[in-house]
Amino acid sequence: MELPLVFTTAEALEAGWTRHEVTGRVRRGDWVRLRSGAFCLAERWRASDASGRHVLGAVAVARCRDGAVLSHLSAAARWGWPLPPGGDQPSWLTTAPGPATRTVRLERLRVEVADLGAPEVVPAVAARVSVTSRARTVADCLRHLPAPDAVAVADAAVAAGLSRADLDEAPRRQTGWPYAERARGRVRLVDPRRESWLESWSVVRLHERGVPLPEPQAVVHDRRGRFLARVDWWWPQHGVVGEADGRVKYRRAGIRTPEDADRLLREEKGREDRLRDAGLEVVRYGTRDADGGIEELLDRVGRALARGDPARVHGRITPTPLPRWW
Template identity: 45%
Template structure:
């Protein structure tokens, strides 16, 4: 099979001809599906497409659409994809850009969305030769336009990677005062926590916060009365002393267990059961849930969490809480006094 000359990630017929391929060679590659059509008159290698995940495929679409106007800046969830943030639960829709030159309405076509909005100099950065909104501007934009269940999960990753900071996001939101959905963004900003280490954690606690349940402390290290390590919990509500584990129950689901070796499935169930028992033995309450509960039974989950919080209290807790494995990095429980109803 003849090899291709060096080509960009996204290329056109003209690019291929300029690289030395003949018109017949171009037609043959398209007919034999060695190249894949991306957008209008643009292509990528089929093997590149096959190896790409959802985020990388969206970036390829964005690259194809960006060829038509070099003045546009990749923005919103498309910028998030370029920065390497998680894929939204709902997936990607159109390639999204911001036009800082425009004063009119947003422009939508079958392949892309162009938003008309001012772009300050710090709002635009270069990534692999692309003009893309900065992480801080991207964070502010997704917090404004996406549901908190998606935007908080994306921005948590940006904060954890050190790509931006709360202060930088706040500065962008200050400049966006009066823009669409800024109040929504400011509310969701209060739910951010870079200590979380999964999309489900971030999304779960944002959704529960939208139901009036404030986010718990994240990634707290729990030790028992003898100083033995019990585990790192996804969330811990204080002063109620209730653990939120937002991936635990999925390990019991039959569809998950059915894909495992039976011996390993049994070991996994026993490990999770032993861990939960150890947490409860310290006097902490435990609530577990998986993706199904978050996406399809959120109100029931919120009711369960509220009930656990109402029953909770640190008076029964016999262990120790730390922010890390260091014995001196203690969670100061004096900062979380019991409420009058506890």
């Protein structure tokens, strides 16, 4: 008998293992105990990134709760969308209303009680735990998460193929539910052109504090038409471009050694000089700046917007157009 992705003690015994062998497998490091009575293979745990490990943990919790499905951030991780960095996120589940179901709010566990229509639940064979559909997952996140985190999930979802129609329709199906109006209001902040959690989180967080939303992914040419750069942000009314340099971007750039870092710094310095020569003000920030709190980030961006002057800008700055399907 083949063990499932996350298996219980009872399933191990049914597959032919004894209780003594189960204990021995965990002690030797062949199996990882995810919670009391729930395990996964150690090789699977080692091969999983933070999101994958979150899913394994959430599945372990769900398998001990009849009828629970992965939802919210746990479903987002299951669909391959980024989780907020900087610490473990709680396992998030949803169960249908019933006499024995109740909402749970703990540091490591959230359980919502809400209707689960058949089209909004996707069965999972390997994990033996179902997950909310992509559209339902986004709608739930837009209702319950802080706006920057919720929009980061939605941005990743639409960039991965969730249609605008599904994005609009899912919150409408939740009319009358807690925070449904909040979700519908946040849909207007979603943009499939943003390319990382940091980009999505930072612009929404800054927008909450009065900073105008920038145009994403702008291409800059000088006055002779020569390509200068592709930047994350363009504030045309201020003559400012911005770069959100998160950890994902540096991994994509192949940074593995100190020499790689030095090379990238030289390239970025030359790139920034060319942008300033074109009359643009440049603001850069990274994940660490976001971790430091919104006030520091707001101050940095605010000072750049105050220094910028669109009258100084020469050349051509072209934002990446929205996809036709949007």
